[in-house]
Amino acid sequence: xxxxxxxxxxxxxxxxxxxxxxxxxxxxxxxxxxxxxxxxxxxxxxxxxxxxxxxxxxxxxxxxxxxxxxxxxxxxxxxxxxxxxxxxxxxxxxxxxxxxxxxxxxxxxxxxxxxxxxxxxxxxxxxxxxxxxxxxxxxxxxxxxxxxxxxxxxxxxxxxxxxxxxxxxxxxxxxxxxxxxxxxxxxxxxxxxxxxxxxxxxxxxxxxxxxxxxxxxxxxxxxxxxxxxxxxxxxxxxxxxxxxxxxxxxxxxxxxxxxxxxxxxxxxxxxxxxxxxxxxxxxxxxxxxxxxxxxxxxxxxxxxxxxxxxxxxxxxxxxxxxxxxxxxxxxxxxxxxxxxxxxxxxxxxxxxxx
Numbered sequence: 001x002x003x004x005x006x007x008x009x010x011x012x013x014x015x016x017x018x019x020x021x022x023x024x025x026x027x028x029x030x031x032x033x034x035x036x037x038x039x040x041x042x043x044x045x046x047x048x049x050x051x052x053x054x055x056x057x058x059x060x061x062x063x064x065x066x067x068x069x070x071x072x073x074x075x076x077x078x079x080x081x082x083x084x085x086x087x088x089x090x091x092x093x094x095x096x097x098x099x100x101x102x103x104x105x106x107x108x109x110x111x112x113x114x115x116x117x118x119x120x121x122x123x124x125x126x127x128x129x130x131x132x133x134x135x136x137x138x139x140x141x142x143x144x145x146x147x148x149x150x151x152x153x154x155x156x157x158x159x160x161x162x163x164x165x166x167x168x169x170x171x172x173x174x175x176x177x178x179x180x181x182x183x184x185x186x187x188x189x190x191x192x193x194x195x196x197x198x199x200x201x202x203x204x205x206x207x208x209x210x211x212x213x214x215x216x217x218x219x220x221x222x223x224x225x226x227x228x229x230x231x232x233x234x235x236x237x238x239x240x241x242x243x244x245x246x247x248x249x250x251x252x253x254x255x256x257x258x259x260x261x262x263x264x265x266x267x268x269x270x271x272x273x274x275x276x277x278x279x280x281x282x283x284x285x286x287x288x289x290x291x292x293x294x295x296x297x298x299x300x301x302x303x304x305x306x307x308x309x310x311x312x313x314x315x316x317x318x319x320x321x322x323x324x325x326x327x328x329x330x331x332x333x334x335x336x337x338x339x340x341x342x343x344x345x346x347x348x349x350x351x352x353x354x
Contacts, residue, residue: 008121011098012341014088015110015144016132016296018103019078023069029062035105040143043206065299072302080298084132086329087296087337094338097345104144111151118157126160128344130337132295134168135196135235138203141166164340165353168235169242172339172352176332177239177292178246184288184324191253191284194243195272195305196236196293198258200265204233229354233268239292259291259309260300276309280316287313290324295333297326 020031036042036053044052069078076082081103088101098121102113117124129148133140145163152159167173185192201215208214213227214234220227221234228234240256243249259272279287289309291301306323313321327333343350 005121006123008098009123009125010128010345011100011117011121011124011126012091012095012128012130012344013110013113013117013148014084014091014099014101014130014132015148016080016084016101016103017140017298018105018107019080019298020066020069021107023066023073025062025066028066028069029058031106032062032065033058038105038139038143040138040146043138043202068299068303071307072299078298079302080296083296083326083328087334090329090334091337091341094334095341095345097341099341104147110144110147111155114148114151114157114159115155118155118159124159126162128162128164128341130164130341133293134166134173134239134295135232135293136166136168136207136230137199137232138207139199162344164344165350166235167340167353169238169354170336170352172336174239174242174246176327176330176336177243179332180327180330181243181290181324182247184322185247185249188286189288189322190286191255191279192249192288192290193272193275193279194240194254194256195259195275195289195291195309196256197291197300198260198267198271199232200263200267202265204231204268207231236293243292259304272305272309273312276313276318277316280313280318285318286320286322287318288322288324291326295327297328301326 018031018035020027033053036057037049039046039049042049042052072079074082084101088099092099098117100113100117102108102110104110117127129145131141131144136142148161151157152161204214207230208227209230210225210227213220213225214231217223221231221237236256244254257270257272257275258268261267261271289305291305294301301323310321310323340350
Protein backbone atom coordinates (compact mmCIF):
# COMPACT_ATOMS: atom_id res chain seq x y z
CA UNK A 1 0.00 0.00 0.00
CA UNK A 2 1.38 3.47 -0.84
CA UNK A 3 2.94 5.30 2.11
CA UNK A 4 1.87 8.65 0.69
CA UNK A 5 -1.82 8.90 1.52
CA UNK A 6 -2.30 11.79 -0.88
CA UNK A 7 -1.46 9.46 -3.77
CA UNK A 8 -4.29 7.05 -2.93
CA UNK A 9 -7.20 7.41 -5.36
CA UNK A 10 -8.87 3.99 -4.95
CA UNK A 11 -9.81 1.83 -1.97
CA UNK A 12 -11.65 -1.39 -1.18
CA UNK A 13 -14.48 -1.72 1.32
CA UNK A 14 -15.52 -5.20 2.45
CA UNK A 15 -18.96 -5.38 4.06
CA UNK A 16 -20.43 -8.27 6.00
CA UNK A 17 -23.65 -8.60 7.97
CA UNK A 18 -22.52 -7.63 11.44
CA UNK A 19 -22.79 -8.71 15.05
CA UNK A 20 -23.67 -7.33 18.49
CA UNK A 21 -20.85 -5.58 20.32
CA UNK A 22 -21.07 -8.20 23.06
CA UNK A 23 -23.24 -11.06 24.23
CA UNK A 24 -25.10 -8.90 26.74
CA UNK A 25 -28.85 -8.74 26.33
CA UNK A 26 -28.68 -4.97 25.92
CA UNK A 27 -26.16 -5.06 23.08
CA UNK A 28 -28.08 -7.85 21.37
CA UNK A 29 -31.28 -5.78 21.60
CA UNK A 30 -29.57 -2.78 19.98
CA UNK A 31 -28.26 -4.98 17.19
CA UNK A 32 -31.57 -6.74 16.57
CA UNK A 33 -33.46 -3.45 16.49
CA UNK A 34 -31.14 -2.03 13.81
CA UNK A 35 -31.22 -5.26 11.80
CA UNK A 36 -34.96 -5.93 11.95
CA UNK A 37 -35.99 -2.30 11.39
CA UNK A 38 -34.29 -2.38 7.99
CA UNK A 39 -37.13 -2.25 5.47
CA UNK A 40 -35.27 -4.73 3.28
CA UNK A 41 -35.22 -7.31 6.07
CA UNK A 42 -38.81 -6.96 7.22
CA UNK A 43 -40.38 -5.40 4.16
CA UNK A 44 -43.53 -4.02 5.77
CA UNK A 45 -44.59 -0.36 6.12
CA UNK A 46 -42.71 1.47 8.87
CA UNK A 47 -45.47 1.50 11.51
CA UNK A 48 -46.30 -2.16 10.99
CA UNK A 49 -42.61 -3.05 11.05
CA UNK A 50 -42.15 -1.02 14.22
CA UNK A 51 -45.06 -2.82 15.87
CA UNK A 52 -43.76 -6.25 14.87
CA UNK A 53 -40.24 -5.53 16.11
CA UNK A 54 -41.04 -3.68 19.32
CA UNK A 55 -44.14 -5.60 20.44
CA UNK A 56 -43.55 -9.13 19.22
CA UNK A 57 -39.80 -9.68 18.72
CA UNK A 58 -37.76 -7.50 21.07
CA UNK A 59 -39.54 -8.43 24.33
CA UNK A 60 -38.22 -12.02 24.15
CA UNK A 61 -35.73 -12.46 21.30
CA UNK A 62 -32.74 -10.51 22.80
CA UNK A 63 -32.54 -12.88 25.77
CA UNK A 64 -32.74 -15.96 23.55
CA UNK A 65 -30.26 -14.56 21.02
CA UNK A 66 -27.84 -13.45 23.76
CA UNK A 67 -27.72 -17.04 25.01
CA UNK A 68 -27.10 -18.27 21.45
CA UNK A 69 -24.27 -15.77 20.92
CA UNK A 70 -22.72 -16.78 24.25
CA UNK A 71 -22.58 -20.37 23.04
CA UNK A 72 -20.41 -19.50 20.00
CA UNK A 73 -18.53 -16.36 21.15
CA UNK A 74 -14.76 -16.48 20.93
CA UNK A 75 -12.26 -14.99 23.35
CA UNK A 76 -11.37 -12.43 20.63
CA UNK A 77 -15.05 -11.55 20.10
CA UNK A 78 -17.74 -12.35 17.55
CA UNK A 79 -16.61 -15.12 15.17
CA UNK A 80 -18.05 -13.24 12.21
CA UNK A 81 -16.13 -10.07 13.09
CA UNK A 82 -12.89 -11.89 13.91
CA UNK A 83 -12.96 -13.99 10.74
CA UNK A 84 -13.79 -10.95 8.61
CA UNK A 85 -10.89 -9.05 10.17
CA UNK A 86 -8.52 -11.92 9.40
CA UNK A 87 -9.68 -11.89 5.80
CA UNK A 88 -9.21 -8.13 5.60
CA UNK A 89 -5.67 -8.39 6.97
CA UNK A 90 -4.68 -11.13 4.51
CA UNK A 91 -6.25 -9.24 1.64
CA UNK A 92 -4.41 -6.04 2.55
CA UNK A 93 -1.12 -7.92 2.12
CA UNK A 94 -2.07 -8.72 -1.49
CA UNK A 95 -3.72 -5.46 -2.58
CA UNK A 96 -1.88 -2.19 -3.18
CA UNK A 97 -4.66 0.02 -1.90
CA UNK A 98 -6.44 0.53 1.43
CA UNK A 99 -8.70 -2.41 2.33
CA UNK A 100 -11.25 -1.53 4.99
CA UNK A 101 -13.98 -3.56 6.69
CA UNK A 102 -17.48 -2.51 7.71
CA UNK A 103 -20.64 -4.20 8.92
CA UNK A 104 -24.13 -3.48 7.66
CA UNK A 105 -25.45 -3.65 11.22
CA UNK A 106 -23.45 -2.94 14.35
CA UNK A 107 -19.81 -1.88 14.35
CA UNK A 108 -17.75 -0.80 12.51
CA UNK A 109 -20.60 0.78 10.57
CA UNK A 110 -20.59 1.56 6.87
CA UNK A 111 -21.07 5.23 7.74
CA UNK A 112 -18.10 5.55 10.09
CA UNK A 113 -15.84 3.56 7.78
CA UNK A 114 -16.66 5.65 4.72
CA UNK A 115 -16.14 8.83 6.72
CA UNK A 116 -12.77 7.58 7.94
CA UNK A 117 -11.70 6.68 4.41
CA UNK A 118 -12.63 10.14 3.11
CA UNK A 119 -10.75 11.78 5.97
CA UNK A 120 -7.62 9.61 5.68
CA UNK A 121 -7.25 9.83 1.89
CA UNK A 122 -8.02 13.35 0.65
CA UNK A 123 -7.68 12.44 -3.04
CA UNK A 124 -9.75 9.27 -2.93
CA UNK A 125 -11.90 9.07 -6.05
CA UNK A 126 -13.40 5.59 -6.17
CA UNK A 127 -14.24 2.78 -3.73
CA UNK A 128 -14.77 -0.85 -4.64
CA UNK A 129 -17.71 -1.98 -2.51
CA UNK A 130 -17.56 -5.72 -1.84
CA UNK A 131 -20.74 -7.11 -0.24
CA UNK A 132 -19.53 -10.39 1.25
CA UNK A 133 -22.52 -12.36 -0.01
CA UNK A 134 -22.33 -14.68 -3.04
CA UNK A 135 -26.00 -14.23 -3.98
CA UNK A 136 -28.27 -11.29 -4.67
CA UNK A 137 -31.08 -10.47 -2.24
CA UNK A 138 -32.75 -7.35 -0.94
CA UNK A 139 -31.74 -8.20 2.64
CA UNK A 140 -28.07 -8.76 1.83
CA UNK A 141 -26.38 -7.21 -1.21
CA UNK A 142 -29.06 -4.62 -1.88
CA UNK A 143 -29.22 -3.21 1.63
CA UNK A 144 -25.41 -2.87 1.72
CA UNK A 145 -25.41 -0.94 -1.55
CA UNK A 146 -28.32 1.29 -0.55
CA UNK A 147 -26.77 2.12 2.81
CA UNK A 148 -23.39 3.00 1.24
CA UNK A 149 -25.11 5.23 -1.30
CA UNK A 150 -27.19 6.88 1.44
CA UNK A 151 -24.11 7.72 3.49
CA UNK A 152 -22.20 9.12 0.53
CA UNK A 153 -25.12 11.33 -0.44
CA UNK A 154 -25.84 12.49 3.12
CA UNK A 155 -22.21 13.32 3.89
CA UNK A 156 -21.55 14.64 0.37
CA UNK A 157 -18.57 12.37 -0.02
CA UNK A 158 -16.88 12.92 -3.39
CA UNK A 159 -16.06 9.27 -4.10
CA UNK A 160 -17.67 7.06 -6.70
CA UNK A 161 -18.76 3.53 -5.83
CA UNK A 162 -17.82 0.55 -7.98
CA UNK A 163 -19.83 -2.47 -6.87
CA UNK A 164 -18.58 -6.05 -7.10
CA UNK A 165 -21.36 -8.15 -8.67
CA UNK A 166 -22.76 -11.26 -6.95
CA UNK A 167 -20.27 -14.07 -7.48
CA UNK A 168 -22.45 -17.14 -6.89
CA UNK A 169 -21.27 -18.99 -10.03
CA UNK A 170 -17.97 -17.28 -10.74
CA UNK A 171 -15.43 -20.01 -11.63
CA UNK A 172 -12.87 -18.73 -9.12
CA UNK A 173 -15.44 -18.65 -6.31
CA UNK A 174 -16.65 -22.15 -7.16
CA UNK A 175 -13.06 -23.38 -7.18
CA UNK A 176 -12.35 -21.85 -3.78
CA UNK A 177 -15.57 -23.31 -2.40
CA UNK A 178 -14.92 -26.81 -3.75
CA UNK A 179 -11.31 -26.90 -2.61
CA UNK A 180 -12.27 -25.78 0.89
CA UNK A 181 -14.78 -28.63 1.09
CA UNK A 182 -12.82 -31.36 -0.71
CA UNK A 183 -10.93 -32.67 2.37
CA UNK A 184 -14.24 -33.35 4.12
CA UNK A 185 -15.53 -35.37 1.18
CA UNK A 186 -12.49 -37.65 1.19
CA UNK A 187 -13.83 -39.41 4.29
CA UNK A 188 -16.76 -41.80 4.38
CA UNK A 189 -20.10 -40.01 4.56
CA UNK A 190 -23.68 -40.80 3.61
CA UNK A 191 -24.97 -37.42 2.51
CA UNK A 192 -24.05 -33.76 2.00
CA UNK A 193 -26.64 -31.05 2.70
CA UNK A 194 -26.07 -27.55 1.35
CA UNK A 195 -28.02 -25.28 3.68
CA UNK A 196 -28.58 -21.75 2.35
CA UNK A 197 -30.02 -18.82 4.25
CA UNK A 198 -33.74 -18.71 3.57
CA UNK A 199 -35.78 -15.75 2.41
CA UNK A 200 -39.52 -15.15 2.15
CA UNK A 201 -40.98 -16.18 -1.20
CA UNK A 202 -42.19 -12.62 -1.67
CA UNK A 203 -38.55 -11.45 -1.87
CA UNK A 204 -38.10 -13.54 -5.01
CA UNK A 205 -41.27 -12.11 -6.48
CA UNK A 206 -40.31 -8.57 -5.50
CA UNK A 207 -36.91 -8.75 -7.22
CA UNK A 208 -38.43 -10.18 -10.41
CA UNK A 209 -38.33 -7.31 -12.94
CA UNK A 210 -40.92 -9.08 -15.11
CA UNK A 211 -43.32 -9.57 -12.15
CA UNK A 212 -44.58 -12.75 -13.81
CA UNK A 213 -41.80 -15.32 -13.65
CA UNK A 214 -40.36 -16.09 -10.21
CA UNK A 215 -42.44 -18.73 -8.40
CA UNK A 216 -45.18 -18.20 -10.99
CA UNK A 217 -43.80 -20.24 -13.90
CA UNK A 218 -43.36 -23.99 -13.45
CA UNK A 219 -39.67 -24.78 -12.89
CA UNK A 220 -39.05 -21.03 -13.04
CA UNK A 221 -35.36 -21.33 -12.17
CA UNK A 222 -34.79 -23.58 -15.21
CA UNK A 223 -36.75 -21.46 -17.70
CA UNK A 224 -34.62 -18.59 -19.14
CA UNK A 225 -35.77 -15.17 -17.95
CA UNK A 226 -34.36 -11.70 -17.18
CA UNK A 227 -35.52 -12.42 -13.61
CA UNK A 228 -32.54 -14.74 -13.12
CA UNK A 229 -30.12 -11.82 -12.82
CA UNK A 230 -31.70 -10.81 -9.52
CA UNK A 231 -33.31 -14.03 -8.27
CA UNK A 232 -31.78 -15.40 -5.08
CA UNK A 233 -33.39 -18.84 -5.48
CA UNK A 234 -32.11 -19.33 -9.00
CA UNK A 235 -28.62 -18.16 -8.00
CA UNK A 236 -28.58 -20.65 -5.12
CA UNK A 237 -29.47 -23.43 -7.55
CA UNK A 238 -26.63 -22.31 -9.84
CA UNK A 239 -24.10 -22.41 -6.99
CA UNK A 240 -25.24 -25.92 -6.06
CA UNK A 241 -25.14 -27.13 -9.67
CA UNK A 242 -21.65 -25.77 -10.36
CA UNK A 243 -20.36 -26.99 -7.02
CA UNK A 244 -21.71 -30.53 -7.57
CA UNK A 245 -20.40 -30.59 -11.12
CA UNK A 246 -16.91 -29.55 -10.05
CA UNK A 247 -16.77 -32.31 -7.43
CA UNK A 248 -18.65 -34.88 -9.49
CA UNK A 249 -21.13 -35.44 -6.66
CA UNK A 250 -23.75 -38.15 -7.28
CA UNK A 251 -27.27 -36.64 -7.26
CA UNK A 252 -28.42 -39.14 -4.65
CA UNK A 253 -25.74 -38.00 -2.19
CA UNK A 254 -26.51 -34.30 -1.90
CA UNK A 255 -29.30 -31.72 -1.91
CA UNK A 256 -30.00 -28.17 -0.78
CA UNK A 257 -32.29 -26.56 1.78
CA UNK A 258 -33.06 -23.18 3.33
CA UNK A 259 -32.56 -22.20 6.97
CA UNK A 260 -33.36 -19.34 9.39
CA UNK A 261 -37.10 -18.92 8.87
CA UNK A 262 -38.63 -15.95 10.68
CA UNK A 263 -42.34 -15.25 11.10
CA UNK A 264 -45.32 -17.01 9.56
CA UNK A 265 -44.96 -16.03 5.90
CA UNK A 266 -44.11 -18.58 3.21
CA UNK A 267 -40.34 -19.04 2.92
CA UNK A 268 -38.30 -20.92 0.35
CA UNK A 269 -38.39 -24.69 0.74
CA UNK A 270 -37.30 -27.27 1.66
CA UNK A 271 -36.59 -26.06 5.20
CA UNK A 272 -33.27 -27.15 6.70
CA UNK A 273 -34.70 -28.07 10.11
CA UNK A 274 -37.22 -30.36 8.45
CA UNK A 275 -34.65 -31.82 6.07
CA UNK A 276 -32.29 -32.74 8.92
CA UNK A 277 -35.02 -34.83 10.52
CA UNK A 278 -36.16 -36.31 7.22
CA UNK A 279 -32.64 -37.37 6.28
CA UNK A 280 -32.06 -39.03 9.63
CA UNK A 281 -35.39 -40.86 9.46
CA UNK A 282 -34.62 -41.98 5.90
CA UNK A 283 -31.49 -43.80 7.05
CA UNK A 284 -28.71 -41.22 6.68
CA UNK A 285 -26.27 -41.95 9.50
CA UNK A 286 -23.27 -39.73 8.72
CA UNK A 287 -24.22 -36.27 7.50
CA UNK A 288 -22.06 -33.41 6.30
CA UNK A 289 -23.58 -29.92 6.23
CA UNK A 290 -22.21 -26.74 4.63
CA UNK A 291 -23.64 -23.22 4.34
CA UNK A 292 -22.59 -21.67 1.00
CA UNK A 293 -24.67 -18.49 1.44
CA UNK A 294 -22.18 -17.36 4.08
CA UNK A 295 -18.49 -16.67 3.44
CA UNK A 296 -17.69 -16.44 7.17
CA UNK A 297 -18.91 -18.58 10.05
CA UNK A 298 -21.43 -16.84 12.26
CA UNK A 299 -24.42 -17.45 14.53
CA UNK A 300 -26.42 -19.02 11.69
CA UNK A 301 -23.72 -21.58 10.90
CA UNK A 302 -22.10 -22.27 14.26
CA UNK A 303 -25.17 -22.25 16.52
CA UNK A 304 -28.24 -22.73 14.33
CA UNK A 305 -26.75 -25.54 12.25
CA UNK A 306 -23.65 -26.69 14.12
CA UNK A 307 -25.43 -27.00 17.48
CA UNK A 308 -29.22 -27.02 17.16
CA UNK A 309 -29.20 -28.68 13.74
CA UNK A 310 -26.81 -31.36 14.96
CA UNK A 311 -29.00 -32.01 18.00
CA UNK A 312 -32.10 -32.41 15.82
CA UNK A 313 -30.35 -34.78 13.42
CA UNK A 314 -28.97 -37.00 16.17
CA UNK A 315 -32.28 -37.03 18.03
CA UNK A 316 -34.03 -38.21 14.85
CA UNK A 317 -31.73 -41.22 14.47
CA UNK A 318 -28.60 -39.87 12.83
CA UNK A 319 -25.26 -40.98 14.24
CA UNK A 320 -22.59 -38.57 13.00
CA UNK A 321 -22.94 -34.89 12.05
CA UNK A 322 -20.14 -32.67 10.78
CA UNK A 323 -20.40 -28.98 10.04
CA UNK A 324 -18.04 -27.90 7.24
CA UNK A 325 -16.56 -24.43 7.90
CA UNK A 326 -17.35 -21.53 5.60
CA UNK A 327 -14.65 -20.09 3.35
CA UNK A 328 -13.49 -17.79 6.15
CA UNK A 329 -9.82 -16.97 5.41
CA UNK A 330 -9.10 -19.98 3.19
CA UNK A 331 -6.06 -19.24 0.96
CA UNK A 332 -7.93 -19.76 -2.33
CA UNK A 333 -10.76 -17.49 -1.21
CA UNK A 334 -8.26 -14.82 -0.22
CA UNK A 335 -6.51 -15.17 -3.59
CA UNK A 336 -9.85 -14.91 -5.40
CA UNK A 337 -10.84 -11.70 -3.64
CA UNK A 338 -7.36 -10.26 -4.18
CA UNK A 339 -7.59 -10.98 -7.90
CA UNK A 340 -10.92 -9.18 -8.18
CA UNK A 341 -9.60 -6.22 -6.20
CA UNK A 342 -6.42 -5.98 -8.27
CA UNK A 343 -8.42 -6.19 -11.51
CA UNK A 344 -10.41 -3.22 -10.24
CA UNK A 345 -7.27 -1.28 -9.35
CA UNK A 346 -5.84 -1.96 -12.81
CA UNK A 347 -8.98 -0.62 -14.45
CA UNK A 348 -9.91 -3.99 -15.91
CA UNK A 349 -13.46 -5.22 -16.34
CA UNK A 350 -14.69 -7.89 -13.99
CA UNK A 351 -14.75 -11.17 -15.90
CA UNK A 352 -16.59 -14.39 -15.15
CA UNK A 353 -19.58 -12.73 -13.52
CA UNK A 354 -23.03 -13.39 -14.97
